[in-house]
Amino acid sequence: MAVIFSHFHTPSITMVLPKVASCFCRSLFSQSTIYNHQLLHYPIQNPIFNFNSNCQRIRTRVTKFSEASSVTDVISSPNLVALEYADLKLPINCEEVGNIRVRQHVNPLSTALSVPAEVPDWNDVFKDSSLPLMVDIGCGSGRFLLWLAKRNIGSNNYLGLEIRKKLVKRSNFWAKELSLSNTHFMFANATTSFQQLASSYPGPLVLVSILCPDPHFKKRHHKRRVLQKPLVDSILDNLTSGGQVFVQSDVHEVAVDMRNQFDSVPDMLHIDVIDPNFGCDPDGWLLNNPMGIRTEREIHAELEGAKVYRRMYQKGT
Numbered sequence: 001m002a003v004i005f006s007h008f009h010t011p012s013i014t015m016v017l018p019k020v021a022s023c024f025c026r027s028l029f030s031q032s033t034i035y036n037h038q039l040l041h042y043p044i045q046n047p048i049f050n051f052n053s054n055c056q057r058i059r060t061r062v063t064k065f066s067e068a069s070s071v072t073d074v075i076s077s078p079n080l081v082a083l084e085y086a087d088l089k090l091p092i093n094c095e096e097v098g099n100i101r102v103r104q105h106v107n108p109l110s111t112a113l114s115v116p117a118e119v120p121d122w123n124d125v126f127k128d129s130s131l132p133l134m135v136d137i138g139c140g141s142g143r144f145l146l147w148l149a150k151r152n153i154g155s156n157n158y159l160g161l162e163i164r165k166k167l168v169k170r171s172n173f174w175a176k177e178l179s180l181s182n183t184h185f186m187f188a189n190a191t192t193s194f195q196q197l198a199s200s201y202p203g204p205l206v207l208v209s210i211l212c213p214d215p216h217f218k219k220r221h222h223k224r225r226v227l228q229k230p231l232v233d234s235i236l237d238n239l240t241s242g243g244q245v246f247v248q249s250d251v252h253e254v255a256v257d258m259r260n261q262f263d264s265v266p267d268m269l270h271i272d273v274i275d276p277n278f279g280c281d282p283d284g285w286l287l288n289n290p291m292g293i294r295t296e297r298e299i300h301a302e303l304e305g306a307k308v309y310r311r312m313y314q315k316g317t
């Protein structure tokens, strides 16, 4: 069964695919184990295709390249993540950070995470702390931010906030390996730490992203969701005029919840209003990820046939 190539909306992928066909299995399967530990699993809520749980999948697992009838047969989510982020050339073995098997979920309301993270000396963590800052809340593995940071050295700083400590440790290790002096990852609960971190940063806060946040499906767990009113207020307070907020989720209910929160802020304009040419569907969901690369959860969700609901907002000037 073929993977639908419309998922490959990142130019680098379409360029890379033909080249890697011959060595696809060897190179990507060797990388896959590291990704398996951190794929962020929760059920896909809105499959475009109906398929029976384990039998009929969009992807086909094969162990030998010769068994695959085409390149598309060997694509699984970890491999696709490896492919999409191939140009980062991240080291597979991170002995310095130890075993990276991480817990799939951490409760952000736990006592351990109620203490705000210490504000770092921004001059220690960034080469130039006056540069415009992007904050990714719940950055997961950090690859998404590393990819952006690598392309914007000297023009932007990137801060990732994450409550899974081992991922933060590895993200910072990777940032160092890539010699990225514009990137820093913090073990920080955004709920308790965002305000102090954002307000103490010397430069302007230009972009905040919350991408595929943990959905916490059960109603009694909704209070664990990262985007709550105080965080919305804090983002708005700290965002510079013209600064942007990018949110997305493959869980419609979560996306609608985030949309409702930002729609209710008069100062936040939906990007469609600012630029009607921005590609949105009739409900105002962005058709593609405007950052030029997809997050890991997004890759996983789209591979499974789910729709990703994206919104971009801009603070009025």
Ligand SMILES: C[S@@+](CC[C@H](N)C(=O)[O-])C[C@H]1O[C@@H](n2cnc3c(N)ncnc32)[C@H](O)[C@@H]1O
Pocket: 040, 106, 108, 137, 138, 139, 140, 141, 161, 162, 163, 164, 188, 189, 190, 191, 210, 211, 212, 213, 214, 226, 295, 296, 297, 298
């Ligand atoms: C489903 S993952 C998505 C990761 C990444 N943004 C992506 O799209 O691939 C959500 C991440 O948010 C982190 N997270 C959840 N609550 C958080 C909080 N209050 N502050 C910081 N990170 C949080 C989780 O540990 C997890 O890594």
